[in-house]
Amino acid sequence: MNTQPEAAGELFVASEVVRRVPATEAVAARLGAGQYVQVINTAGTQVVDCWAFRRGDIGEFMSMEHTRVEIGRVSPGVGDALYSNKREPLLTLVHDTSPGIHDTTLAACDVYRYNRLGATGYHANCTDNLKGAMASEGQDISWVPCPLNLWENAVVAPDLSQRIAPPVSRAGDFVTLRAEVDLTLVLSACPQDMAPTNGLDATPQDIHYTIF
């Protein structure tokens, strides 16, 4: 595995090891301070729910409501940090090839959401994905912070309404985040297939990521 960028100018080139997150599933990945993660919207239509927890203290986590206060924006742009509930930068958004439409305001999908949408029986969901991914790290998540929803297109309208529309990202778009502390990152390829979250065809897709 190529764990270091070869030169600053190549920070945004995917390293040799590209990992897959299968559609509807999630992964937990450990990042050391100074490492980068590139999250790739392979199909272009897939929303990725992201969480981050400080390594060794899951009581400190990436918090959308604290981030909004500190950056003075509802959605982070390139150069913005993503703050914890202790107002410390955990990650910084350093590169984004997409049009920059991401959501910080909407809860992860869960069994209750799918029940309300009419699902019968169990439906895979980002909330359980988070819990499962963190359980694989030996961590019990009894409650769920609001995620950073990469590429979710639910922009706030001037009348303060929100409507979930298909992503405006394109196949192969990626964002690059730099870890500011040692942390555990969870990436969930959102299983939503009952709303246009993941495109008009409502078909969850694989995503990919690389760490360098």
Add this chain to the structure above:
Amino acid sequence: MNTQPEAAGELFVASEVVRRVPATEAVAARLGAGQYVQVINTAGTQVVDCWAFRRGDIGEFMSMEHTRVEIGRVSPGVGDALYSNKREPLLTLVHDTSPGIHDTTLAACDVYRYNRLGATGYHANCTDNLKGAMASEGQDISWVPCPLNLWENAVVAPDLSQRIAPPVSRAGDFVTLRAEVDLTLVLSACPQDMAPTNGLDATPQDIHYTIF
């Protein structure tokens, strides 16, 4: 104490017992299903951070990120429910004499926020107010949901920026919320005096409330 409205038309008239929340402090109040709480912005410039927890299960709480999904709006209007993290209505906003500018997106202030603003020593804050109020109910809050910030004026601009401006509410404005389940409500008269959250004079004020 007048615990029942005398007639539907009088639902929005304060009952006989009006309680005070001193400036910078908080209170926990128990509401039964069907009861109403009227929160009064006595001075007109005071932001009130609100939380609600299902009685007997603080693992279910009023969640701004779940509410936004379910109501399709960033800020609730009259008639909107406030949903829990299990997507159940805990409260409904039934009346609002103010211009309806409330915030659901910004974290409660905390010691970290005041440190970043330059405070030296301990500064009262809504996060600790919540913990203290719930401790008085015998409940240990180890983490803090995003509050409903009544009258906080941090509306999202078309460019997705947010700036905390003075409230646009007027002295005596109130909101009335109906409890849909048995719950514990916490009201914190925000201690912010280092930003215009509570008016240009940055002077926290008493608020009042009544339950009927």
